[in-house]
Amino acid sequence: MKVVKFGGSSLASGEQFKKVLQIILSDTARKIVVVSAPGKRSQSDKKVTDLLIENAEYFLKYREINEGLLEQVVNRYSSIAEEVGIRTDIVSEIKADIKTKLQKDFKNEERYIDEVKASGEDNNARLLAAYFKEQGKEACYINPFEAGLFVTDQPGNAQVLPESYENLSSLKERSGILVFPGFFGYSKDGQILTFSRSGSDITGSILANAIKAELYENFTDVDAVYSANPFVVKNPKEIRELTYREMRELSYAGFSVLHDEALIPAFRAGIPVNIKNTNNPSAPGTKIVNTRTNTNGPVIGIASAKGFCSIYVSKYLMNRELGFGRKLLHILEDYNLSYEHSPSGIDDISIILREDGFGKEIEEAIISRIFNELEADEVKIERDLALIMVVGEGMRHNVGTTARASKALAGSGVNIEMINQGSSEVSMMFGVKEVDEKRAVISLYEEFFVSIPV
Numbered sequence: 348m349k350v351v352k353f354g355g356s357s358l359a360s361g362e363q364f365k366k367v368l369q370i371i372l373s374d375t376a377r378k379i380v381v382v383s384a385p386g387k388r389s390q391s392d393k394k395v396t397d398l399l400i401e402n403a404e405y406f407l408k409y410r411e412i413n414e415g416l417l418e419q420v421v422n423r424y425s426s427i428a429e430e431v432g433i434r435t436d437i438v439s440e441i442k443a444d445i446k447t448k449l450q451k452d453f454k455n456e457e458r459y460i461d462e463v464k465a466s467g468e469d470n471n472a473r474l475l476a477a478y479f480k481e482q483g484k485e486a487c488y489i490n491p492f493e494a495g496l497f498v499t500d501q502p503g504n505a506q507v508l509p510e511s512y513e514n515l516s517s518l519k520e521r522s523g524i525l526v527f528p529g530f531f532g533y534s535k536d537g538q539i540l541t542f543s544r545s546g547s548d549i550t551g552s553i554l555a556n557a558i559k560a561e562l563y564e565n566f567t568d569v570d571a572v573y574s575a576n577p578f579v580v581k582n583p584k585e586i587r588e589l590t591y592r593e594m595r596e597l598s599y600a601g602f603s604v605l606h607d608e609a610l611i612p613a614f615r616a617g618i619p620v621n622i623k624n625t626n627n628p629s630a631p632g633t634k635i636v637n638t639r640t641n642t643n644g645p646v647i648g649i650a651s652a653k654g655f656c657s658i659y660v661s662k663y664l665m666n667r668e669l670g671f672g673r674k675l676l677h678i679l680e681d682y683n684l685s686y687e688h689s690p691s692g693i694d695d696i697s698i699i700l701r702e703d704g705f706g707k708e709i710e711e712a713i714i715s716r717i718f719n720e721l722e723a724d725e726v727k728i729e730r731d732l733a734l735i736m737v738v739g740e741g742m743r744h745n746v747g748t749t750a751r752a753s754k755a756l757a758g759s760g761v762n763i764e765m766i767n768q769g770s771s772e773v774s775m776m777f778g779v780k781e782v783d784e785k786r787a788v789i790s791l792y793e794e795f796f797v798s799i800p801v
């Protein structure tokens with residue numbers, strides 16, 4: 348039994364719906380189909396999720412529905428229904444559903460927005476199930492509440508609750524194709540809550556774990572996971588096999604092809620993940636597995652992400668001071684800030700965090716607390732940083748990878764602001780200025796994938 352997830356790009360139009368049907372028909376093991384909301388049909392198009400957020404924000408501001416904005420969403424569904432020739436009046440039901448959601452209680456704005464934006468996947472799942480049925484396939488829409496997908500009460504950032512797995516396991520007893528909306532679950536009291544953006548990948552992985560699927564297939568719009576972002580490096584090398592650890596590091600640092608939280612449920616149940624292309628389903632895609640066999644060098648991929656900053660703190664004899672790191676992190680916790688990395692030396696430490704949520708006011712308050720409470724000698728904030736992640740299981744057994752990477756960066760004139768070697772030894776992180784991000788990735792790609800390895 349397989350769980351198959353189709354991303355927004357795979358379900359953006361009627362033509363895409365037809366491809367999805369063919370993919371499902373071509374393999375009887377494809378049992379649970381997880382869907383995203385319709386995505387972009389072209390670079391300049393808008394995702395339905397973004398349109399729904401605009402609708403919700405308009406309503407919060409003006410207390411009325413913006414009919415033009417609502418039509419933009421409804422048109423996406425009606426053009427799909429028209430293209431594939433759905434005969435029922437499902438589009439009117441979809442419009443009524445979005446209208447009801449827009450007019451719901453908005454006292455808690457975050458929860459209100461979650462409810463509206465989750466309707467993108469919910470209605471797409473209803474539409475796809477209706478299409479399958481009209482094509483003579485036994486299929487039904489599954490409501491996540493009825494199926495028991497319960498999550499924490501964290502709007503826009505929900506986490507699955509452990510009992511969901513047991514609840515969802517009974518789905519495998521049901522007959523026909525089950526069409527399950529991705530991206531959201533319910534609190535115990537029936538409130539809709541979404542995962543973080545691009546979270547339909549997470550739903551697929553949870554379901555794969557729950558039914559102990561033989562495979563989790565994640566269909567997107569590229570033939571494979573590439574060794575570098577194809578928007579940064581021209582024609583990057585396709586990766587055939589990756590380990591869970593490698594993919595987690597790469598998706599965390601910018602390989603948006605899979606959500607970085609989507610691997611854990613599949614990994615825990617030992618279920619392989621196959622990234623495949625809806626537009627070219629016969630291509631083998633990329634397999635994500637526990638251990639990989641083929642290796643061709645220390646590095647498998649190079650990822651990068653913008654939007655980071657660092658807090659550098661130095662104090663003579665920091666290494667001898669009991670609880671210094673704990674107190675420092677406690678200050679950040681008081682401002683609801685989590686940290687990403689923390690390279691350190693004997694007398695200094697850098698804390699790397701995401702820039703959003705770390706505004707100027709918080710910055711000033713934190714600096715003064717570090718000086719006053721920790722008696723630091725120096726505190727420096729550096730903004731506009733990009734993290735470059737060099738990833739590969741092979742790095743553990745290869746001497747000199749750091750030296751090669753540093754040399755490549757220096758050779759292209761990129762100044763390294765900081766280095767951090769992950770404790771898992773499958774990744775190496777370089778902090779660089781955002782303006783140098785692309786140059787850094789290209790030079791590292793050339794070093795590890797184009798030049799002859801030394």
Ligand SMILES: Nc1ncnc2c1ncn2[C@@H]1O[C@H](COP(=O)(O)OP(=O)(O)O)[C@@H](O)[C@H]1O
Nearest residue numbers: 354355356567568571572573575576602603604
């Ligand atoms: N290293 C990479 N390999 C493959 N795709 C990547 C990589 N880095 C970024 N991407 C981007 O991820 C996109 C697919 O992810 P996403 O847009 O979330 O798809 P979906 O609509 O299927 O959810 C690709 O079109 C590609 O532009």
Ligand SMILES: N[C@@H](CC(=O)OP(=O)(O)O)C(=O)O
Nearest residue numbers: 354355383396544545546547
């Ligand atoms: N539609 C949601 C969830 C999702 O996973 O979408 P996509 O598969 O298009 O990345 C979002 O845009 O965040």
